[in-house]
Amino acid sequence: MKPSLSWLLPASVAVQAVTHGSDHIHRDAVSSVVKHGINYTVYEHAATNSSLEIVANSGICETTPGVRQYSGYLSVGEDMNMFFWFFEARQNPETAPLTAWLNGGPGCSSMIGLFQENGPCRFVHNETTPSLNPYSWNNHSNMLYIDQPIGVGFSFGNDPVDSTVSAAPYVWKLLQAFYTHFPEYESREFHLFTESYGGHYGPAFAKYIQAQNRAIASQTLTGEPIQLVSLGINNGWFDSSTQEYSYITYSLLNSYRALINVTAAVDYGANYRRYCSPALDNCTASATDEACREADAICAAVVDDPLVASGDFDVYDIRRPADDPDPPSTYSVYLHNQTVRNAIGARSTYQECPQGVFDKFAYTGDNARSFLPALSDVVQTGINVLLWAGDADWICNWFGVQAVANAVNFSQQDAFRRAPLQSYTVDGVGRGEYKSAGNFTFLRVFEAGHEVPYYQPETALQVFSQMVKRAPIFST
Template structure:
């Protein structure tokens, strides 16, 4: 599990996803009270989807005048997807809209909300949250989504077995969100994600653009999503490039050598003779069995053994395997009945449950490359940033840079040839970066897997510059 890998509609119509649309031709909005909690209910006539949410729970975001909404979207029969929305702290009526997805596959986006870039954090393992002055909602209206069903607070029937089958449900959520909150429909929109988001981000962005094209030519009904930015930190994009990066990073990183030269040579031989052929078989056949076999082959030959060569945390190589940071106290907080009642949660919080992960594993999704989709997104002109904390082992920066250099677009040759240069925030160096056209790559110094936790000022600057449709630049 990597938590915290051009498809068409696959024959899934809107009615298939959300159930047949009700007979009513108008949307319905009404209030209900349940167990002392007041909910707003919105029934979307066009798709049959239903939103049920709590307004201004007072949990996490405590900035006066900043609205928040938390609750569920029904994306199908007994399919309830959890979302938590925070208005921008500055100029919410004109600020852009961004979504955050954690990875896994099968990990909750509450990780990002409470440990990384949300309005509050549990500093030093405190039992209650405090204000995060570097929250992403300083700049943008932020929407955190638990997907697929069964992850985090989402509950019900989970029919998602791959990155590709996850995308339509995320699209549905945004469509229903626009219908309930039409004031955000015209806003510029960004997707930010991490880890297995190297799969999610490219595919979700590609799928959104494909749907937008369908809306433009009249073959699909819906609201256009004005996607302008895609940001992925410490992502898992392409297994051929990134299994090799495990070996490179283990031998040569800034913090500690994990293997010797002879071990490096041995692992490289295993990679070439066993892992690459298995991944090529997955790519050529596309079959679930071939891709699942490739995942097992590469894990057993490379990732698994390398992760155990020393006592280190795969998410922060500087620390031992029992590293208590980022603090997990947020999960205890989310188990408090008074908290779950206030935010309208109807399920027991599950950070990274096994069932959704196992469905992805059964299709060999981890072994499938999303470099083609990522290239298409860059080619479309969307602002893209690939970035990585350099203390992370599991989705390390060597692999991220290799992926960035392999993206196919008009500026690829110049980008590949460009050297990394210092990236500063108010004159303080936070990493090294390079840019080309609408693509940026950044290595973040002193950061583990969850970059915004370790380097919040760097993360917020990266987020703001990317959402402003700019390549990265030092300040």
């Protein structure tokens, strides 16, 4: 199908659109508007009572000839503006799947993933302007980067989101408005990739999308079904009860350098069992904000904070000292440039990980809440699910991610637990080790910190390309 040309329609044109799965006809309007000196094409989406404000082909980041891009805002509710940036696939965009990328936090911008990890451009050797990234994931998929919740990155306005569960509907609404404005993507296979706090976001958002699909199919909801076929989460935070203890084992037994000795590990383990574990059990049993907030604070006090203070290491890459993090933040300086912001339609000052959004999630105790049950539910639906982790990361280390993977409840859980790790190679070179059972895979990536595609771009691209082809990952 040819790409939609609705963004080219004159301001006076009103487009009548029928939403599939319902006989109700919505009148969706296309117009133009100037805000802060920026010209937007505006698409009113009646089904979700929202609008898309779009700038087309800014020339920023993706400069491959013929590859189109769109950026701007989903506006929903009273002064609620969620920023997104979309890039067509470099190869066969008319048939390539659609992938959404979300960074974690909670409260961190997906511009991190775009510029530091897997987007069409990157900053090499601290250059002040970006250059094309040959390992960009839009080599194989149309890519959509979303700054969520509101208040993160370039998103701005009133922010009612204070938990993972309350964030999900807004991402779904953005996708609904996107599909209606770009109908050529409605029937495409959809992939959701995320990292870090994406261990919460990924399972919850995937489960929400699948629930909405069922409601659309039963005609109790008006909307477009989202053809979710895979979920990928690298270095995710899923389940505190499992992953808090992994801080201790990883600090002692990781393959790079011991951060603590055996005596200290025993002491930390005793504190975990005496204080942290019971508090997390109380969070799970009561599910109150107060209990989960308290559990998070207790575990930080007896495990997390003392371990971080015990040595000089970067929690995102233990190979580096704490005061010399990598990757550099060059991209953030670039996004503060007013010319760049105007070109992409950004109307706010860029905030990579604003404290205010994090604090809202902290107040509801969201971090301590387990999303292992939601992850199990999603795996049970049969879509391809990959948990992968760079093995130099401490904050969401591979020990904990593998323990979570082994705890996922699905029909082939026993086979998955028993399966040995086998070498994962890229062009014959060992880049990690993995195991699979059915539609579920775990992968450890060697020599990679928290942002796996930054440290091992070739490996990450191979993994991603295999996932979007709906095949289990395999060595080459």
